Amino acid sequence: MDLSYSPEYEAFRTELRGFLEANRSQAPGHGGNGLAWQKLLIGNGYAARTIPQEYGGYGGEPDILKSRIIAEEFARAQLSPGLGGQGISMLVPTLLEVGSEDQKRQFIGPTLRGEMLWCQGYSEPNAGSDLAAVATKGVLEGDHWVINGQKIWTSTAHLAHWIFCLVRTEPDAPKHEGISFLLFDMKTPGIEIRPLVDMTGAANFNEVFFTDVRVPAHQIVGRRGEGWKVANAILRHERGSLADPNVMQSRLNALIDLMKAETLDGSRVIDNPVYRDRLMTIQGRVQALRCNDLRLLSAAVNRQSAPLAGMVVKLQGTELRHELEGFAVDVLGELGLLYGDTPRLRGGGSWQRDYMYFLGLIIGGGTSQIQKNIIAERGLDMPREPKPAKA
Amino acid sequence: MEFGLSEEQVMLQDSLARFLAGTGGLERTRTFAAGKDRRAPDVLQGLAELGVTGLIIPEVHGGVGLSLLDAALAAEQLGRFVAPSPFAATAVMAPLALIRAGDAGQQATWLPKLASGAVVAGVALSEITGARDGAGVEARDGRLYGRAQFVVDYEADLYVVADRARGLHLVAADAPGLTRTDFRTIDASRPTGELVFDGVVAEPLKAGDAPAAVRAMIDAGRVMLAADTLGAAQEMLDQAVAYAKGRVQFGRAIASFQAVKHMCAEMAASLEPCRALVWYAGHALDHLPEEASVMACHAKAHLSEVGTFVARTATEVHGGMGFTDLVGLHYWFKRIGFNRQVLGGPQVVRAEAAALQGLVA
Structure with missing residues (x-):
């Protein structure tokens, strides 16, 4: 056990703090512009750090601890860590791994610079938990794929320039071997986007319909029928990112502040032992997940494995976050019901909104029940459910 | 790192x-x-x-x-x-x-x-973490008076006793004026009992800061009980998974039913982060003094809750056999139950965690 960072890393941290202090006024929300901020961060190696220079990145050596220090220091300074989104977090790593040289040169740079926004076309009405059942059809006609079908839960589809999309191109192949991973422009004729209003009242997601959408044949990542493999590599990446324990910690701190500020019958809520006990229960669970995260970080740095510790993060993290937000609503009582533009609203309605939103994240990215199947089958080596006999 | x-x-x-x-x-x-x-x-x-x-x-x-x-x-x-x-x-x-x-x-x-191992020492300080039945020990003129219950490692040759003012004393198990009364608890693996002090001559520990030592003893004791629960709960989970793989009903191993798999997955998902929590709390005892007491409380309370959940669920996975003495799962169930209450149950240690963070007015 050694929780300290070596002098090299402490120096890196000090340098980063200096950078953030000197450039605070250029950050979005502090007078700066998001695209210029992103460029500045890439130029200094604080965004797109390990992506090769020829593709528009900084070209640094992969270093898990430096990545962690960057995340910690931007959070500490409460400054934007640069652009995110599914293009940067999911498509870029995929292209680096399996994209062609042309695809890397064409897409990675503009994506990193924020000039090219992406959405993810995975889920369908009949392919949710059973994602490999995607039925959106792609038929090769000459040098174009012709695409017909429907996607759902497509966040940012209305803003995205391009989509990365799972399409069934080999209808006669086994389920997992008949899918291809295609990239195409959202302005292609035949694409219709319908916003999907969710229980929070916002349209965080969309439905996307494809009617004879023509996509150049070379805009495929990997080979025909390899789309499932390509997609899976990055799905695991998404699951971990839905439950960042450092975000959980800052939400917990905000909850403690809320309990100190709010009163019930003239006394602070924090002084009520029933509420305080519940707060401490939640704090204990947050601590357990933070320690688990530290273990995963250390395992990654030291090339050790802790598979079960990784598998439980999405399930435990989203469930706990939902509970934390729901408890904050209880702290507020009737005031916790206030939502939208209304008098006496607390925290911009964020407690109620995140309480609902995290129910969405419990379901999205592989439901809690799917996570439990994964933990049982891959983590505990329990047998799969037998397939029903064909009629 | x-x-x-x-x-x-x-x-x-x-x-x-x-x-x-x-x-x-x-x-x-x-x-x-x-x-x-x-x-x-x-x-x-x-x-x-x-x-x-x-x-x-x-x-x-x-x-x-x-x-x-x-x-x-x-x-x-x-x-x-x-x-x-x-x-x-x-x-x-x-x-x-x-x-x-x-x-x-x-x-x-x-x-x-x-x-x-020539001498076994018990520790009597349960009255510091929560006095029951009005128990407690007073020190007057080098002698101890009163009662200490639920002594940890009670079957001992020597006792370390904390008085109400958090002074520490050594008392031999056969000291005149000391009466021992054995208790029977659910946990047959670790005997406990109470000590009654009727003017027992005691040897004070007074070279260091005794109240700080009492704090350190409680913190460390709590982390040890939490770690004991971690081991016991992991064993119960492992036995439940093994049993489910071997037990056939409706023509298939019950481990292939999602209802059973999800019980096991929930146990694993709750328990796995506990391992890191116990490591951290253990490390903090020696190296992170400003965090040690709060983390010991969290380790104790959280492991008690998760341990209780695993103890109950692993027993259920075994069906009727889990309830029998034949399989013996109840030894772990009871061990986890013992660890939960001794040195402060979950509500007690959570209240303490809040106080240690200055959250109590």
Whole structure:
């Protein structure tokens, strides 16, 4: 056990703090512009750090601890860590791994610079938990794929320039071997986007319909029928990112502040032992997940494995976050019901909104029940459910 | 940056597990529970030979000089094998009392004997973490008066007693004026009981800061009980998974039913982060003084909740067999129940965690 960072890393941290202090006024929300901020961060190696220079990145050596220090220091300074989104977090790593040289040169740079926004076309009405059942059809006609079908839960589809999309191109192949991973422009004729209003009242997601959408044949990542493999590599990446324990910690701190500020019958809520006990229960669970995260970080740095510790993060993290937000609503009582533009609203309605939103994240990215199947089958080596006999 | 176990720590756990399995494991505990003898000298002797009784005692006093995290790793194995052995008091809390508050003479007299297992020390401070039945100990003119309940490692030759003012005292088990009353609890693997002091002449530990030593003893004791629960709960989960794979109903292993799989997955998902929490809390005892007490409370409370959940769920996975003495799962169930209440139940330690953070007006 050694929780300290070596002098090299402490120096890196000090340098980063200096950078953030000197450039605070250029950050979005502090007078700066998001695209210029992103460029500045890439130029200094604080965004797109390990992506090769020829593709528009900084070209640094992969270093898990430096990545962690960057995340910690931007959070500490409460400054934007640069652009995110599914293009940067999911498509870029995929292209680096399996994209062609042309695809890397064409897409990675503009994506990193924020000039090219992406959405993810995975889920369908009949392919949710059973994602490999995607039925959106792609038929090769000459040098174009012709695409017909429907996607759902497509966040940012209305803003995205391009989509990365799972399409069934080999209808006669086994389920997992008949899918291809295609990239195409959202302005292609035949694409219709319908916003999907969710229980929070916002349209965080969309439905996307494809009617004879023509996509150049070379805009495929990997080979025909390899789309499932390509997609899976990055799905695991998404699951971990839905439950960042450092975000959980800052939400917990905000909850403690809320309990100190709010009163019930003239006394602070924090002084009520029933509420305080519940707060401490939640704090204990947050601590357990933070320690688990530290273990995963250390395992990654030291090339050790802790598979079960990784598998439980999405399930435990989203469930706990939902509970934390729901408890904050209880702290507020009737005031916790206030939502939208209304008098006496607390925290911009964020407690109620995140309480609902995290129910969405419990379901999205592989439901809690799917996570439990994964933990049982891959983590505990329990047998799969037998397939029903064909009629 | 390294947050994981070293090779030496893994070896420590492995050799302890080999020894405990060799004693007969559950069968040894059954014999102990059925017998009249309230000590298991063979188990204690083996632990002493492995260095477990002297784990945190400095080498100069005949110990191994390892850390409190190492002690927590040992506690985890004792819980895994429901070992009928003293540990939290004699190997951790009592040595801490002597190291932190004893003078050189007291250390030289007692630490080597604790390290070798020649002397077992119990710790009587339950009244500091929550007095029941109006119990408590007063110190007046070098003598102790009052009552201490639920003594940790009660079957002992020597007691470290905390009085109401958090002063610490050494009392021999056969001291005149000391009356011992054995308790029977659900947990047959670790006897406990109460001590009544009627003007017992006691030897104070007054070389160091006794209240600070009491704090350190409670923190460390709580982490040891949490680690014991971690080992016990992991064993129950492992047994539940193995049972579900072997048990066939409706023509298939019940492990292939999602209802059963999800019970096991929920246990694993709750328990796995507990491992890192116990490591962190154990590490904090020696290296992060500003966090140690709060993390000890969280480890104790959280492991109690998760342990209780696993104890109940693993029993259910076994169906009716889980309820029987034949399978013996109840030994772990009861061990987890004991760990939950001793040195402060979850509500008590959570209230303390809030107070330690300045959240109580």
